[in-house]
Amino acid sequence: MRWFCLFLCVAVCSGCRYSEWGNWASCSSSCADGVTVRTRTLVSGDGPTCPDTLQQKDCIGTECNHRWHGGNCEIDSWTRWGPCSAFCGTGTQKRTRRIFDPPPYGGMPCPATVEERECATQACPTPKTNDTGCSYSPWSTWTNCTKFCGTGTQQRTRRWTKCAPAALKASGKDSCTDLCLKVIQERKCNFIPCDGCSYTQWSTWDTCTVNCGTGTQNRTRQLSFGDQHNCTFLTQHRNCNQQPCNCTYGDWSSWTACTVTCGWGLEDRVRKQIAGPKGCHDTRQERTCKQQSCHLSPYDCHLGGWGRWGPCSMTCGGGLQERFRVIAQVARYGGEPCPNISQARACGTYNCP
DSSP: OOOHHHHHHHHHHHHHHHHHOOOOOOOOEEEEEEEEEEOOOEEESSSOOOOOOOOEEEEEEEEOOOOSSGOOEEOOOOOOOOOOOOSSSSSHHHHHHOOEEETTTTTOOOOSSSEEEEEEOOOEEEEEETTEEEEEEOOOOOOOOSSSOEEEEEEEEEOEEOOHHHHHHHHOOHHHHHHSOOOEEEEOOOOOOSSSSSEEOOOOOOOOOSSSSOOOEEEEEOOOEEEEOOOOOEEEEEEEEEEEOOOOEEOOOOOOOOOBBEEEEEEEEEEEEEEEEEEEEEEEEEEEEEEBOOSSSSSSOEEEEEEOOOSSOOSSEEEEEEEEEEEOOOOOOOOOOOOOOOOEEEEOOOOOO
């Protein structure tokens, strides 16, 4: 807490003045995902207490020699139109096309892979006696397709409702059942290729990992069909129990030895939680340490972007909230050390009722 109060005072009292931001540097990767940084110079103020001289953001390299034309989606031509879903009235038919390669690195997204149109718009005739002297019921609904993808089949049926006595006598059959057979129609269905992904429903969220102080919980689903190497979105995560914890700690241990024997490294210290619920995380601190020069090319510290502000420590009467940023690269071999990786600001400043 002492660190956060000190930082809050510095932000208000130190009077840091900076130059304008410089241009963004080249992306750290010439091909695929990377990071880019920009800097500005401290004009006035105390250097250690004015750390905001570096910014970082994600970027994508543009020098890849991909086989994708223009870096966009590569897609097959349309298949032939499938059979009509109805022989009369109004039905539908579909055609599909396969995605060869998804759009890489921000290319144009893939267009639709399924197209549908109306078909068989002629009027359906009223069921009537056919040449065998049999009259039939309307068609039943189509059965479920035998396959989820890759082209299956489905059927529908209709049964005789009556037959003409003269036709039955002329046929020599014993009954209308023998004369009027059950009629079955079959058609193909589900023409979508099986290289897509289909999943089961999400499970319920599991128990939060902590009772307070922001934990995580997960839920999962299974792959119904598709390539398990390409269909990987099987787990979801979210934050939970973000209310602050009332925690009590013991004294800090001594700082550990520096992680390096030369240049910039890290050292840490720990303390035990004495009281409070599961979720009291402030049991470890870390800081940079510098040993003698390694006589190697220096690496400056690189930091990630700031995270979201955490919950306020008080709902009224004045409190603090904090945010952090991740060290992407620790300074080594005499490079510039990392500035502060935490910030605090006032919150809940209105009077309590």
